[in-house]
Amino acid sequence: MMNPQSAWQAALGQLQMEMPKANFDTWVRSTELINYEKNTFTVGVQNAYARDWLDTRLTSTVSRILTGLMDSSQSVNFVVWQKNIEPAVDEAVIENEIEEEQREIEVRTNRTLNPRYTFDSFVVGASNRLAHAASLAVAENPARAYNPLFLYGGVGLGKTHMLQAIGNSTNARNLSVLYVSSEDFTNDLINAIRTHTTNQFRDRYRKADILLIDDIQFIAGKESTQEEFFHTFNALHGANKQLVISSDRPPKAMVTLEERLRSRFEWGLTVDIQPPDLETRMAILRSKAERAGRRVPNEIIEIIARQIQSNIRELEGALTRVLAFSDLSGMPLTTQLVTSALADMLPQHSSMEPRQVVNTVARAFGVTTEQMLGRDRSRGVALPRQVAMYLLREVANVSLPQIGQALGGRDHTTVMYACEKVADMIERDDHFRRQVVQLRDQLFGRTPMAL
Numbered sequence: 329m330m331n332p333q334s335a336w337q338a339a340l341g342q343l344q345m346e347m348p349k350a351n352f353d354t355w356v357r358s359t360e361l362i363n364y365e366k367n368t369f370t371v372g373v374q375n376a377y378a379r380d381w382l383d384t385r386l387t388s389t390v391s392r393i394l395t396g397l398m399d400s401s402q403s404v405n406f407v408v409w410q411k412n413i414e415p416a417v418d419e420a421v422i423e424n425e426i427e428e429e430q431r432e433i434e435v436r437t438n439r440t441l442n443p444r445y446t447f448d449s450f451v452v453g454a455s456n457r458l459a460h461a462a463s464l465a466v467a468e469n470p471a472r473a474y475n476p477l478f479l480y481g482g483v484g485l486g487k488t489h490m491l492q493a494i495g496n497s498t499n500a501r502n503l504s505v506l507y508v509s510s511e512d513f514t515n516d517l518i519n520a521i522r523t524h525t526t527n528q529f530r531d532r533y534r535k536a537d538i539l540l541i542d543d544i545q546f547i548a549g550k551e552s553t554q555e556e557f558f559h560t561f562n563a564l565h566g567a568n569k570q571l572v573i574s575s576d577r578p579p580k581a582m583v584t585l586e587e588r589l590r591s592r593f594e595w596g597l598t599v600d601i602q603p604p605d606l607e608t609r610m611a612i613l614r615s616k617a618e619r620a621g622r623r624v625p626n627e628i629i630e631i632i633a634r635q636i637q638s639n640i641r642e643l644e645g646a647l648t649r650v651l652a653f654s655d656l657s658g659m660p661l662t663t664q665l666v667t668s669a670l671a672d673m674l675p676q677h678s679s680m681e682p683r684q685v686v687n688t689v690a691r692a693f694g695v696t697t698e699q700m701l702g703r704d705r706s707r708g709v710a711l712p713r714q715v716a717m718y719l720l721r722e723v724a725n726v727s728l729p730q731i732g733q734a735l736g737g738r739d740h741t742t743v744m745y746a747c748e749k750v751a752d753m754i755e756r757d758d759h760f761r762r763q764v765v766q767l768r769d770q771l772f773g774r775t776p777m778a779l
């Protein structure tokens with residue numbers, strides 16, 4: 329089980345990925361975990377307006393995420409909380425980064441290698457075969473196979489597991505391995521600057537034979553961190569040391585990443601990890617049950633695997649939950665038990681068919697549904713497509729992969745980018761905003777969404 333502070337940080341990471349950037353920055357970024365008691369996270373926010381917004385829109389999502397992370401039912405409570413630091417909006421200068429990250433310095437998540445994450449415990453399927461093969465090649469031949477190796481994919485699909493497997497395997501061969509999240513890197517840097525120990529900082533990072541950096545997307549927009557990382561990258565790469573980087577999106581979709589870093593990330597091999605298919609999900613559940621020394625009927629494995637489709641962490645959480653339910657109630661593992669154990673883990677979906685949203689938006693913008701689903705990327709077609717993605721995500725709460733599917737088989741990172749872009753335009757362009765609000769009302773009726 330995670331400690332509450334790490335769980336909260338992880339939940340923030342997930343929200344950052346799932347929400348439009350503007351909303352995340354406005355409402356979520358500067359929140360703070362101020363207390364944890366009796367399975368309740370008390371989260372401080374800047375003012376009553378923010379509290380109300382978060383209350384209506386995010387309570388159930390956040391509780392669900394935290395429940396998944398903590399492996400037991402959790403609730404969240406937003407309260408107004410005066411911080412003595414201003415939320416950093418412009419992170420361009422190091423002073424702001426110091427303020428922004430100060431509170432996180434004590435939070436060290438996942439600093440070391442976790443022996444649980446090995447190549448052996450990783451189930452290979454079509455969705456992750458390439459990532460697995462590339463990681464294995466890198467572990468066997470550091471700095472010879474692919475350098476850097478850049479792995480990307482959605483939340484909970486095994487990126488950390490792969491990085492750590494490389495770490496565990498090379499560590500066992502006495503190579504010096506350093507595993508950090510990009511937030512750890514940022515925090516270390518800030519700490520070093522404050523305590524005038526940047527030389528030690530550089531030594532520490534540059535003497536690694538293998539540097540594994542997890543969740544690099546969080547350095548986007550942080551200029552001084554990017555600058556330092558650029559030099560770390562060059563020093564290691566130049567000395568023939570291996571770099572492995574993970575991210576929730578490919579380098580080209582990292583909007584505020586400096587070009588020189590982006591191009592370096594693409595020097596080696598870039599591989600994605602896709603959501604696992606049903607068979608792989610079942611294999612993962614079987615392997616996890618075996619490891620836990622439990623016998624779980626195939627039928628039960630299949631129900632769980634059908635229900636949780638796009639996040640392996642949730643998939644594992646679901647199995648844990650089903651087993652706990654059975655242990656605590658003394659009831660055998662039946663389909664009914666699974667259904668009730670997983671009832672509140674189901675994602676919330678509106679009854680709205682994605683097709684209907686696509687058709688309505690197409691009509692409003694004077695394009696055809698075929699154009700919306702097609703490959704044409706000219707602005708007249710791309711914009712309505714992005715608006716449809718945005719409405720499906722923001723109002724109908726449909727998952728990123730499902731939206732990609734509904735719009736002609738697009739990647740989840742494309743959908744993520746579209747949502748960020750539309751959210752951004754809504755803030756800048758009044759006319760556009762009215763257009764989107766009108767569509768929203770037409771499709772969903774009036775909702776409490778802050779547009």
Ligand SMILES: Nc1ncnc2c1ncn2[C@@H]1O[C@H](COP(=O)(O)OP(=O)(O)OP(=O)(O)O)[C@@H](O)[C@H]1O
Pocket residue numbers: 445449450451452456481482483484485486487488489490543576612640641644
């Ligand atoms: N192919 C797999 N076989 C077995 N377990 C897996 C596999 N992929 C992921 N897992 C497990 O799923 C959980 C989530 O994986 P992991 O933390 O590596 O995801 P991630 O992609 O790094 O997520 P995030 O985006 O949140 O950082 C871990 O417990 C991991 O062991």
